[in-house]
Amino acid sequence: MGRDLARFNPNSREDFRTMTIMAALERAADVQSLASKMRCMSKRRTIVYRDCNNLIENTVDQLNTTLQSIQNNASFTDFDAQTWLSTALTNIEICRRSSNDLNVTKFSSPILSGNVSELISNSLATNNALLDTNSSTVHHGGFPAWVTGRERKMLQDLQLATRANVVVAQDGTGQFKSIQAGINYATSRRVGNGRVVVYVKRGVYRENILISRTMNKVMLVGDGLRYTVITGSRSVSAGFTTYSSATVGEFRPH
Missing domain, CATH: 1.20.140.40 (Invertase/pectin methylesterase inhibitor family protein)
Structure with missing residues (x-):
């Protein structure tokens, strides 16, 4: 080099x-x-x-x-x-x-x-x-130029949740009760490089979600700002750094 x-x-x-x-x-x-x-x-x-x-x-x-x-x-x-x-x-x-x-x-x-x-x-x-x-920085329909036409249509699709790859629900009506488990399952079974959609039903999910670099193109869809809540409890006082306390963060598998 x-x-x-x-x-x-x-x-x-x-x-x-x-x-x-x-x-x-x-x-x-x-x-x-x-x-x-x-x-x-x-x-x-x-x-x-x-x-x-x-x-x-x-x-x-x-x-x-x-x-x-x-x-x-x-x-x-x-x-x-x-x-x-x-x-x-x-x-x-x-x-x-x-x-x-x-x-x-x-x-x-x-x-x-x-x-x-x-x-x-x-x-x-x-x-x-x-x-x-x-x-x-030109925008098309409220989206940055780097968002493709196909991606824009997906983000604007009000019925996207019904076509999700995986459904997560605390009440047992989904395939998983944990968001992390849903992401792990969906990304491990993805065919090609397509986007993975995980529908998270309403509820308060107390977990710290880790997404590796191999889990690219993951989209979480909830039931709304007030209804689907993800919250973690890690803090500096508990021995975590700002980086490791992220509620949703990227990590590198070893």
Whole structure:
């Protein structure tokens, strides 16, 4: 990767953006390797270490996806790149927040000690100069341009719940009583890369839902804001970081 970057000769703003993303990806991969070799003894440091490891792995994936999409996906826009790069940068800040949450600020993850955030910020600034706000943020029927026509029709379908792949209901009228169990079942039996719709009937669901990167295109449909409620009880005082206390969050299976 380093040799490829050294040979890279940008001839345009787009090329320069690619070079900045390559630099950020190379550094993030180095940090990921360093982080994987760390060992922590205390419980709190172990929790932060776990969070930061997941976050740097996500960052590497997101930077790689951005780079590959820019080079090989004609439908990938500058707006898409800004979204992916922003997410990659947010991961670093969440790692820092995790250290503060559990009061282990002296614990220095390689993610924080490296210059990954600065390199991603450079990529964001370069990409921002390429953004054409008129074409990137245009809306169709109240939806962003990146939402396809088929997706818009699905989101506007008032009968979508009746065509759900899985029904979750606390009263036993569905296939599952747990949202997590419904998602796990539906995504494990998905054919192809189509969207999975999980209909969650009215009720208060007290659970923390984890969605892995392989569970893409999952849509939860409820009975309304006041009727279908998902709530978790994890908190910093109970030994969880902000990252791990999410009611609905992404995780990386190991």
